[in-house]
Amino acid sequence: MFTSILAAYDGSKGGYAALEKAAELAKLSGADLTVLTCYRHHSMLEASLSMVRGARETDRNLDDIMRQVSREAAEEAKARAQEMGVGKVSAFIKNGPSARTIVAFAGERGCDLIVLGSRGLGSSEGYLLGSVSHKVTSLTDLPVLVV
């Protein structure tokens, strides 16, 4: 019933549960699974919090670390899905605001289902401003499975 499933994975416990449901559904449907991990550059977060920018070298190092952590999370998720028996799994990382990035990427990849955790690492923001899962369901016409 689904042919291409996007699992948004941020390395959180909720994200892991969502990944496993996505993998089960992919197996059951014979669908491809795409894992996406979103991250924000430290320098962008920093710019929004303070007028004073950190030293450029430090910024670059922190950005490298965030990209690296995201890459590791995405690859870990891909390995888990393969271990669960999903035939075709791809893993990507994207820099950008989570909900918009997830929805845009699902569109580009032609996915017909988005799966994500109900509360990821951005939990305090989720509580106050609406969680990523709320934003994703608001922004997309695709079915969304919130785990």
Place this chain on the structure above:
Amino acid sequence: MFTSILAAYDGSKGGYAALEKAAELAKLSGADLTVLTCYRHHSMLEASLSMVRGARETDRNLDDIMRQVSREAAEEAKARAQEMGVGKVSAFIKNGPSARTIVAFAGERGCDLIVLGSRGLGSSEGYLLGSVSHKVTSLTDLPVLVV
């Protein structure tokens, strides 16, 4: 992967799409399907809008009509799911606020997935105050598929 699926159905177009996804998933998983249609008594809505209550006979008639319309919606959904080949389908109507009623009923029935439309008949409320799907995902720990 799912054993008991609750499809919330309000008779809207979005609710119908959700019902069909729920039925497909139930078939694929070999799960039971429970259809739930929620409604509010007219007299309760009326009481919240005005100090002046309508004539009791009129209230009762409108309540009867709302219950009847909900019953027909639930039965229509059940028939559609059976037509789609779902083995075990039950249909219920419940009087109460949609999101809380859906979540409570899913718990009572021991369901392991809730499926619902992203925007049902209460669309203006959804836009302003948070849709039923947002409320349901906030209120439950169960996986929720928003179609």
